[in-house]
Amino acid sequence: MERHIRTSLIVQSVVPHLHQALVRIVAPLENRRQVSDPGFSPREKEVLNWVKVGKTTWVISMILSISERTVKFHIQNILRKVQATTRAQAVAISIENGFIDVD
Numbered sequence: 001m002e003r004h005i006r007t008s009l010i011v012q013s014v015v016p017h018l019h020q021a022l023v024r025i026v027a028p029l030e031n032r033r034q035v036s037d038p039g040f041s042p043r044e045k046e047v048l049n050w051v052k053v054g055k056t057t058w059v060i061s062m063i064l065s066i067s068e069r070t071v072k073f074h075i076q077n078i079l080r081k082v083q084a085t086t087r088a089q090a091v092a093i094s095i096e097n098g099f100i101d102v103d
Helices: 005-030 042-052 057-064 068-082 087-096
Strands: none
Touching: 042 057, 042 068, 042 087, 057 068, 068 087
16 A cells, blocks of 8 residues: 555544544443342342343232332342442343343
8 A cells, every 4th residue: 555645644633533432442341340249139139030021110019919119129229239220220230240140
């Protein structure tokens, strides 16, 4: 490939942007937090598995024959134990760390 000043200028202007894109991709992988075994109760695992398949709080309460408030209590415990802010994040962290199965 012949060296042209135009090609050199393009490469010089693009490289910092490519570097920044790579940093944004790699940084989350490096900063992934490893969560120690949260010690889920059997009921919390059961609730988490229903959350994993997309069931709402109300549906989970009907399936398990418990109140919605109790389901919310279990979900809050799960979020706290895996340091998550959303139900989906709690499921992702739990699967990633092997606390629940993917199936």
